[in-house]
Amino acid sequence: MANIPEHVHSDYERLKDELNQHNHRYYVLDDPSVPDAEYDRQMRQLQEIESQYPSLKTSDSPSQRVGGEALSAFTQVRHDVAMLSLDNAFNQAELEDFDRRVKDRLNYAALKDAPEIEYACEPKLDGVAVSLLYRDGLLVRGATRGDGTVGEDITANVRTINSIPLKLVSSDIPSLLEVRGEIYLPRAGFEALNAKAIASGEKAFVNPRNAAAGSLRQLNSKITASRPLEMCAYSVGQFVAETSPDSHLNMLQTLAGWGFKINEHMQVVSGIAACEDYYQTLAERRDGLAYDIDGIVYKVNDLRLQERLGFVAKAPRWAIARKFPAQEEMTQLLDVEFQVGRTGAVTPVARLEPVFVGGVTVSNATLHNGDEIQRLGVYIGDSVIIRRAGDVIPQIAKVVLEKRPANARPIVFPERCPVCESAVVRAEGEAVARCSGGLFCGAQIKQAIKHFASRRAMDIDGLGDKLVDLLVDRGVIFSVADLYDLKVEQLVGLERLAEKSAANLVAAIQASKETSLAKFFYSLGIREVGETTGHTLANNFGSLEAVIAADAEALLEVDDIGPIVAGHIVDFFRNPDNLSIIQALRDAGVAWPDIDQSAQASQPLKGQTWVLTGGMDIMSRAEAKDRLQELGAKVAGSVSAKTAQLVAGPGAGSKLTRAQSLEIPIMDEAEFIEFLKKV
Ligand code: 5U1
Numbered sequence: 001m002a003n004i005p006e007h008v009h010s011d012y013e014r015l016k017d018e019l020n021q022h023n024h025r026y027y028v029l030d031d032p033s034v035p036d037a038e039y040d041r042q043m044r045q046l047q048e049i050e051s052q053y054p055s056l057k058t059s060d061s062p063s064q065r066v067g068g069e070a071l072s073a074f075t076q077v078r079h080d081v082a083m084l085s086l087d088n089a090f091n092q093a094e095l096e097d098f099d100r101r102v103k104d105r106l107n108y109a110a111l112k113d114a115p116e117i118e119y120a121c122e123p124k125l126d127g128v129a130v131s132l133l134y135r136d137g138l139l140v141r142g143a144t145r146g147d148g149t150v151g152e153d154i155t156a157n158v159r160t161i162n163s164i165p166l167k168l169v170s171s172d173i174p175s176l177l178e179v180r181g182e183i184y185l186p187r188a189g190f191e192a193l194n195a196k197a198i199a200s201g202e203k204a205f206v207n208p209r210n211a212a213a214g215s216l217r218q219l220n221s222k223i224t225a226s227r228p229l230e231m232c233a234y235s236v237g238q239f240v241a242e243t244s245p246d247s248h249l250n251m252l253q254t255l256a257g258w259g260f261k262i263n264e265h266m267q268v269v270s271g272i273a274a275c276e277d278y279y280q281t282l283a284e285r286r287d288g289l290a291y292d293i294d295g296i297v298y299k300v301n302d303l304r305l306q307e308r309l310g311f312v313a314k315a316p317r318w319a320i321a322r323k324f325p326a327q328e329e330m331t332q333l334l335d336v337e338f339q340v341g342r343t344g345a346v347t348p349v350a351r352l353e354p355v356f357v358g359g360v361t362v363s364n365a366t367l368h369n370g371d372e373i374q375r376l377g378v379y380i381g382d383s384v385i386i387r388r389a390g391d392v393i394p395q396i397a398k399v400v401l402e403k404r405p406a407n408a409r410p411i412v413f414p415e416r417c418p419v420c421e422s423a424v425v426r427a428e429g430e431a432v433a434r435c436s437g438g439l440f441c442g443a444q445i446k447q448a449i450k451h452f453a454s455r456r457a458m459d460i461d462g463l464g465d466k467l468v469d470l471l472v473d474r475g476v477i478f479s480v481a482d483l484y485d486l487k488v489e490q491l492v493g494l495e496r497l498a499e500k501s502a503a504n505l506v507a508a509i510q511a512s513k514e515t516s517l518a519k520f521f522y523s524l525g526i527r528e529v530g531e532t533t534g535h536t537l538a539n540n541f542g543s544l545e546a547v548i549a550a551d552a553e554a555l556l557e558v559d560d561i562g563p564i565v566a567g568h569i570v571d572f573f574r575n576p577d578n579l580s581i582i583q584a585l586r587d588a589g590v591a592w593p594d595i596d597q598s599a600q601a602s603q604p605l606k607g608q609t610w611v612l613t614g615g616m617d618i619m620s621r622a623e624a625k626d627r628l629q630e631l632g633a634k635v636a637g638s639v640s641a642k643t644a645q646l647v648a649g650p651g652a653g654s655k656l657t658r659a660q661s662l663e664i665p666i667m668d669e670a671e672f673i674e675f676l677k678k679v
Contacts, residue, residue, distance in 0.1 A: 004053050012056050015046040019062040027162040028261045031641040031662050060138055060167035064159045067222035074152040077143040081237035083131055085314050086321040092276050098320045099272035105309055116271035118301040120248040121278040122263045124321050125232055126209045126292040127184025128216055137173040139166050148314050157216050160225035165259035174241030181233035185212040186291045189228035206397045208292050233260040247301045264654055268301050279322055292389055295323040328387045331355035333380055336411045338418050340443035342451055343527050344434035346424050358388040365394040369431045370413045381408035419443040439577050446472050448525050452480040456531055457523035458512040462505040467495045481584035483509050513589045520592055527568040535629040536560050542595040548573045603632030604679050608644035611636050614652030616669050627676055647672045
């Protein structure tokens, strides 16, 4: 290295440090410190130095994240400190038994005023357990759990995971550190990975855990690098340092200080009753988390007590996992029905032998489209694995071919609409097949009316789905415009509607005439025009006439409207049937104030992203969202470094904590209402 200029050495070290720090801010703290372009520029500089002076390259270089030469096999690794597993509790009583065992073993029963045990509670991520070894702060080895004593060396693969530090940050680092944790694939990454696999004709992964395991089992680390894996630390194995933490919480905080991601929901509580409360809270939040969890892990927080408690076989006496109901179960596919939606999309829906999955009984699952049926290779009569995770609708993840009965039969996609018998057509390049019946198709009319009347659209209270079905089936109404001619006498007796309820419904229909332009656009049910696009159209064009007159080019000038949505909008307003329904609605008195374009130019919250969380007492969440969108803000469901403002009401949880840690401005409902008065 003698002939490498000194300034190259120092530039190289500086670039490595800066890039590792950017990486930590971006992937661990979710708080980017530089724009992507600047990160890319620095990375290119680093790579140029490495290609000119290969001898400089070190194992903590962020250029390692892209993967390297493929291996021929994984070598075995012996864990000097065994990787433990956890005992399980499946109900509260078993958790209370665990607490009793802990107290007995610590002789608390003999104490007069024995304190409650402090427990560290954290979600149990559904991924792959790993052990990472650091010598003098540098990552030297990554290994799988294996049988707890011998695992596999997956160092090249773990180096590609952005939330794993290649070098520990901070000056006070241990000479030896083994960090244990879970590598997992967040749900969004899993969906994206499967969408890509399906698009290129490959097999989809059954669930995020299998996808994470498969990604780590790659001999070619470049493949692992292409998977959006994350790692969350939850304990240490070997540890040699000047000082050591005295509690589990303290240890996790120390790990976070060295650059590891720890779980944001981790909390220390006192006593087993509080553990149960924590379980219930997380069970309620489970569907909204960004990743799959399969339970809660409780650990005695005090590390000296942990030591006194010790182990049985391969599990510690100081920890237990309380499992959530399984999110995957096997059941039988009884039949497939084809439903026709608002835009004519014909969707196969699986009718299942009811099965309890993820805390609810599931008897239907979507099969999406014909390609999905083919991809799964599923027959009626098959045993199938149902997966229900997050707030997504239940899916058939896999067919258990070994259990296929002799009388199983293939699913035939209909060529004619099951409702109106018009031809079912599939446009080139589209996965969805559609009924070509348009407004002649009863199913499409019904769905269009249900959407029009829904709460976030024209908000017609009392017009339920069954009533819409009846009104269309009996030929009382043919379009949304006909709603405004409905008389009390036509409604009485339908769906057991008494005179008073029928009169209320007619009044609600009349009241809905007064609306906003954004809601009206949304109510029309134009393909891919949701509430946000409704607001975008209203805010940017100011009137219905202006949108009707706009061509695709004019629509594309608006931020957030892409060519596909622009195409749907133009098609919708070119259709004379749609225009005559709009005219009939206006003739019936449906009206809204147009938007003053000069006022729009100064939309005060344009470009800002706001998040609403917790309860609201004075204003409804929906009203708050509408007001913000009218002012030009985007309203997002999660807090990130890009959030401009959080409005937090009573009961706000992780979004509030996250906003606090990212130092995002926070206001309560009263402050929000004051703010609205002033803008
Ligand atoms: N969150 C968490 N998951 N998990 C899994 N903590 C945790 N601890 C574990 C395991 C196997 O084992 C401890 C005994 C270190």
